[in-house]
Amino acid sequence: MRKAGILNRHLAGALAELGHGDGVLVCDAGMPIPAGPRVVDLAFRAGVPSFAEVVDGLLDELVVEGGTAAAEIRAANPEAAGLLAERLPALAFVPHEELKELSRGARLVVRTGEARPYANVLLRCGVFF
Template identity: 85%
Template structure:
C-alpha cells in the first residue's frame, strides 16, 4: 500500500500512464465532460474536494511544461486565478475554447469545486 502521494488508485494509475505532451484537465463540478478522455471523478459534495487541493496534489506528482485556462477566471474567480498564475507557460483562452480543447486531453480530473471557471488544462513535461 502507498503511504504518501495520491492514494486514489484510479487517479494514481491514470497519472502513471501519462507521457510528455499529454493533457490533463483539472476541472470544477460544472465543466462539461467531453466523450473520449479518461475521467477520474473525485467530486463528493459541492466544494469537496476543492480545486486548490486537487491541483496542489497533482502538481506534486506531475512535471508540467504549460497550462491553459479560461481568461474569464481572472474576474469571476480571483482565488483560482492566483493559483493558476504560478503555473509554467500559462496561457488564457475564452472558456468556450477551453471546453473544445478539453476533448484532446488524455485525462480529466473532476473536482467538487463549485466556483466558476476553476478549470485548467495542464500539459505534461518530462523530468529530464
C-alpha cells in the same frame, strides 16, 4: 498500499500512464466532460475536494510544462486565477468556449467538487529530463 502522495488508485494509475505532451483537464463540478478522455471523478460534495487541493496534489506528482485556463477566470474567480498564475510555469488564457474545445484532446479529466466558476485548467505534461 501507498503511504504518501495520491492514494486514489484510479487517479494514481491514470497518472502513471501519462507521457510528455499529454493533457490533463482539472475541472470544477460544472464543467462539461467531453467523451473520449479517461475520467477520474473525485467530486464528493460541493467544494470537496477543492480545485486548489487537487491542482496542488497533481503538481506534486507530475512534471507540468504549462497550462491553459479560461480568460473569464480572472474576473469571476480571482483566487483560482492567482493560484494558477503562481504555480504554473507557462499559463495561457483562452475564452471558456475554446477551453471546452481543447479539453476534447485531453488524455485525462480529473473532476473536483469545486463549486466556484471557471475553476478549470488544462495541464500539459512535461518530462523530468
